[in-house]
Amino acid sequence: MIKIALPADGADLTSNIFEHFGRAPYFLIITIENNEIKNVEAIPNPSINSHMPGEIPRLLISKGVSVLIVRGIGRRARYYLQQSNIEIITGAEGKIIDIVKAYVRGELKSIPYEPEKKWHEIV
Numbered sequence: 001m002i003k004i005a006l007p008a009d010g011a012d013l014t015s016n017i018f019e020h021f022g023r024a025p026y027f028l029i030i031t032i033e034n035n036e037i038k039n040v041e042a043i044p045n046p047s048i049n050s051h052m053p054g055e056i057p058r059l060l061i062s063k064g065v066s067v068l069i070v071r072g073i074g075r076r077a078r079y080y081l082q083q084s085n086i087e088i089i090t091g092a093e094g095k096i097i098d099i100v101k102a103y104v105r106g107e108l109k110s111i112p113y114e115p116e117k118k119w120h121e122i123v
Contacts, residue, residue: 003029003067005060005067013097014096019072032104046059070088
């Protein structure tokens with residue numbers, strides 16, 4: 001069994017991955033067993049408007065996540081997650097279901113991702 005977390009713009013598998021890890025409306029925690037999706041838990045981001053460094057990583061760690069798939073992620077969040085041996089895959093885009101299926105098939109590879117603008121420049 002493996003638990004994968006993804007920041008999402010909605011609460012189900014048809015949602016898209018959200019560009020900014022810390023400002024995602026939801027985090028989807030997907031349990032994979034025998035290469036099949038067994039459970040999907042949608043967690044509204046409790047820190048969507050403001051958060052302290054490490055707050056969201058602690059939430060994902062408490063849920064038993066071992067893989068985080070994102071488009072991009074900040075340096076501090078990456079540090080906190082790596083300290084708990086959570087694998088981070090960056091550069092993902094598209095629908096959550098398609099991303100998870102690619103991961104299960106072993107086709108999802110981490111690629112560098114840098115947003116054109118930092119989040120504080122957009123809002």
